[in-house]
Amino acid sequence: MGERDLMSVGQVAERSGMATSALRYYEREGLIAATRNTGGHRRFEPVVLRRLAFIRAARHVGLSLDEIREALGSLPEDRTPTKADWTRLSRSWRKRLDAEIQALEALRDGLDGCIGCGCLSLRTCALANPGDRLAERGPGARHLPEPLRAEEA
């Protein structure tokens, strides 16, 4: 049924703007799925483009691939995800985005006062020490969405 519109990695890469290596990586990591043709080449269904769009947007929001995989895991496997399904997923982002925006605003509003006033004294300063549980978290890189780091100037 409709095997005519299956795409190769190259095609998906071109249409999604992602590198073929990234697509292979995502498949290995279980973020996207692909069947194989007789020669062993990947064949992607068009819906994978939607999935990749989600992945990309999620990355921009700062989600890790682990988190994205988890989010995608909540999509139904027995049917093509509907608009409602995707909307549901995006809802969880809203919270996160709101939280991030709030944190950034707090940081910004605290800047002039805090650094300017000289209170930037580690333990006590909320700006230098937000959350008060920094040491608790492990190492590893955390990600900031690309667009949020774009032009420094």
Next chain:
Amino acid sequence: MGERDLMSVGQVAERSGMATSALRYYEREGLIAATRNTGGHRRFEPVVLRRLAFIRAARHVGLSLDEIREALGSLPEDRTPTKADWTRLSRSWRKRLDAEIQALEALRDGLDGCIGCGCLSLRTCALANPGDRLAERGPGARHLPEPLRAEEA
């Protein structure tokens, strides 16, 4: 002159909340400075605490160590930085913070509309493809401040 208040790595670690390994790393990377006592042990001046506070806050804002080093480089070396010096540094963050906040808000506001409406179609969707110059940027991890990633729930 006032060598009495020089601190060891351990003391700086305790007072700054950073790991000694991180402090050594920062020194290697030229973000902080330390002299040595006769035994070769590091001795830090109290001002390093202020510097570390800046580094921490800057990391929270999403700056890379490279960027932070550059920012710190604009501090005067011939005298102890004044409040005004630190304030000047923080000014450059404001722009960045404002930009990041705006980007996040755009992302948030675009969510319901964009994902919900079904336009999440890669190339065309601003949400999935903000900036339109993703492919231009190299690999490498970008960082999102810890507090902005804290509680997922």
Next chain:
DNA sequence: TCTTGACTTGAAGCTTACTTCAGCTTCTAC
């Protein structure tokens, strides 16, 4: 003086998200 505990170093390890490479196979167009 002796024993801890703190400190030193360089090198290697870790995580995330991919990219690159080598060596080989398949596909497509002429």
Next chain:
DNA sequence: GTAGAAGCTGAAGTAAGCTTCAAGTCAAGA
């Protein structure tokens, strides 16, 4: 049918920001 593009795989490389380790040194109190 064949050249050359595109794809396959597993392994290794990359970047950032540290941490961990090994093996040895220094410092401070009893």
